[in-house]
Amino acid sequence: MSNKSCCFLGNSKQLSYRQRDNVFQLFYAEVGRLIKDGYTNFIFSGNSDFESAARIAVISHRVKNSTITTTYITNPNDNIEQLQKAYDKVIIPDISKHTISQRNRYIVDNSDYCCFYVKNFVGDAFVAMLYAKKTNKSQINLAYL
Numbered sequence: 001m002s003n004k005s006c007c008f009l010g011n012s013k014q015l016s017y018r019q020r021d022n023v024f025q026l027f028y029a030e031v032g033r034l035i036k037d038g039y040t041n042f043i044f045s046g047n048s049d050f051e052s053a054a055r056i057a058v059i060s061h062r063v064k065n066s067t068i069t070t071t072y073i074t075n076p077n078d079n080i081e082q083l084q085k086a087y088d089k090v091i092i093p094d095i096s097k098h099t100i101s102q103r104n105r106y107i108v109d110n111s112d113y114c115c116f117y118v119k120n121f122v123g124d125a126f127v128a129m130l131y132a133k134k135t136n137k138s139q140i141n142l143a144y145l
Helices: 017-036 049-062 080-086 100-109 124-134
Strands: 004-010 039-044 069-073 089-091 113-117 138-141
Touching: 004 017, 004 049, 004 100, 004 124, 017 039, 017 049, 017 113, 039 049, 049 069, 049 113, 069 080, 069 100, 080 089, 100 124, 113 124, 124 138
Parallel strands: 004 039, 004 113, 039 069, 069 089, 113 138
Antiparallel strands: none
16 A cells, blocks of 8 residues: 545634534545555644544544554744644644645645545635645645535
């Protein structure tokens, strides 16, 4: 099995309980499909409702597949020790400025597939989605499924 990576990026809007459940179901199905296609590393960079739903979906699949790993891309100001308890790997990228847009670009560049949840076509997640398209990165936007 190959070691392909999938990242999760999106707008950080708070979701209602019902929306969170729907988003979780979308992510659970997508993560299951990705695992069947050989994806084993799942990359995160935030704690928004949609990213929490994605992480729970990944962890739910990990119960059945121990080869799955989680990576968190962070900046030097985050609580690294806390993140190391929650993720298999924590990376502080070597980028000139630790802005959200630069971090997102780093994440897209280091992923084989991008799973977006972008409802608002403005902001850093939308720019990352455009960048992924420009660089011919395989991607999906689960916000409109």
